[in-house]
Every structure is written in structure tokens, then in C-alpha cells.
Amino acid sequence: MDGIRVVRIGDAVMRGVIKRVMYEKKFGFLLGEDGNEYFFHMSDYRGDFEFLHVDLREERRVDVEFSVVPSIKGPRAGNVVPTAKDSEEDHPRN
Numbered sequence: 001m002d003g004i005r006v007v008r009i010g011d012a013v014m015r016g017v018i019k020r021v022m023y024e025k026k027f028g029f030l031l032g033e034d035g036n037e038y039f040f041h042m043s044d045y046r047g048d049f050e051f052l053h054v055d056l057r058e059e060r061r062v063d064v065e066f067s068v069v070p071s072i073k074g075p076r077a078g079n080v081v082p083t084a085k086d087s088e089e090d091h092p093r094n
Contacts, residue, residue, distance in 0.1 A: 016077070018062040023053040030064060030077055038068070038077035047082040 014032050021028035026042035026049070042049045044066075055062050062082060069078035 013065045013067055015083075016064055016066060018052065018056060018064060021049075021053050021056055023049075028052075030066065030080065032066075032068075032077075036075075038066070038075065039071075039073070040066070040077040040080045044076075044078050045080045047080075052082075 014034065016030045016032040016038070018028060018030045019037065028040055028042075028045075030038050030040060032038055045052065052062060064080050064082050066077040066080040068075045070076075
């Protein structure tokens with residue numbers, strides 16, 4: 001299948017990296033460790049979506065863990081969680 005691996009819906013947590021975010025439209029895309037690109041909505045991102053937008057503008061890598069969930073348009077990323085190194089330690093709250 002041209003280098004794309006098939007992923008079963010509901011597989012265990014996967015790792016990936018955020019590739020781009022359309023902040024105004026409140027969604028983005030990430031690249032999974034399986035080589036597939038996944039859509040995710042802001043409501044599925046378990047970090048601060050505003051900081052995610054800033055990190056990507058500043059060309060910081062944002063690693064995540066996520067689950068593959070079904071959608072009408074095909075598999076998408078759900079429960080997208082930034083990994084520990086990308087969490088609050090980079091963006092402390094006042």
C-alpha cells in the first residue's frame with residue numbers, strides 16, 4: 001500500500017507529532033508513528049490549544065499520544081495528549 005500502514009480503529013495509544021493547526025478553524029493534523037496523517041479537533045486536544053498554536057508558529061516540535069477513532073470521513077485522532085516534555089513545564093500558569 002505505498003508505505004502507508006493500515007491502522008485498526010480502537011488500537012492502543014499511538015505516538016505522533018503535530019504537523020499543522022488551523023487555529024481560527026479549531027482543528028489540526030498530526031503525523032502518527034504509523035506514517036498516516038490524522039485530523040483532530042480542538043475539543044480532542046488535552047493541552048492548551050492556544051499554546052499549541054504558538055509552539056508551532058515558533059517551530060517547536062509538539063509530540064503527542066492519541067487514539068485512533070472512527071469518523072464519517074475516516075479514522076481521526078481522539079484524546080490527543082501532549083507528551084510530558086511539552087506540557088505545563090514549557091508554559092507555566094501564573
